[in-house]
Amino acid sequence: CYKIAQISKDDNSQLAVCRVLLAELEAHKDAWPFLTPVNHKVILGYRKVIKRPMDFSTIKRKLNNNLYFNLDTFIADVNLVFDNCEKFNEDDSDIGQAGHNMRKFFHELLHLKK
Numbered sequence: 085c086y087k088i089a090q091i092s093k094d095d096n097s098q099l100a101v102c103r104v105l106l107a108e109l110e111a112h113k114d115a116w117p118f119l120t121p122v123n124h125k126v127i128l129g130y131r132k133v134i135k136r137p138m139d140f141s142t143i144k145r146k147l148n149n150n151l152y153f154n155l156d157t158f159i160a161d162v163n164l165v166f167d168n169c170e171k172f173n174e175d176d177s178d179i180g181q182a183g184h185n186m187r188k189f190f191h192e193l194l195h196l197k198k
């Protein structure tokens with residue numbers, strides 16, 4: 085019984101860590117391009133170029149629907165946000181720079197929590 089309790093506790097604490105990490109990402113001044121899904125009707129070419137769109141609001145919905153198996157699957161979706169951004173935007177564009185800043189911020193957050 086203890087073992088089962090132990091596993092579920094880890095899942096809950098990992099889930100709590102994901103929620104805190106996401107809240108910190110959303111609060112960052114450079115989060116604005118990533119808060120909601122890119123509107124492919126407005127941003128021409130996005131749907132064709134980016135095969136797996138991802139954004140912070142989608143990550144929040146997936147967290148709330150228990151769709152992340154562990155911290156690593158959550159980290160994979162956050163990195164997908166930044167990888168999509170690098171693919172679609174020039175490094176010296178406002179959104180490209182925001183993506184680089186957010187990726188660095190997230191990386192530092194992860195190394196703080198260890």
Ligand SMILES: Cn1cc(C(=O)NCCN2CCCC2)ccc1=O
Pocket residue numbers: 116117118122123127168169172173179
């Ligand atoms: C991640 N990303 C975002 C965009 C974008 O324009 N997002 C809308 C930003 N607006 C700010 C206030 C309302 C919405 C374009 C390309 C891209 O890769």
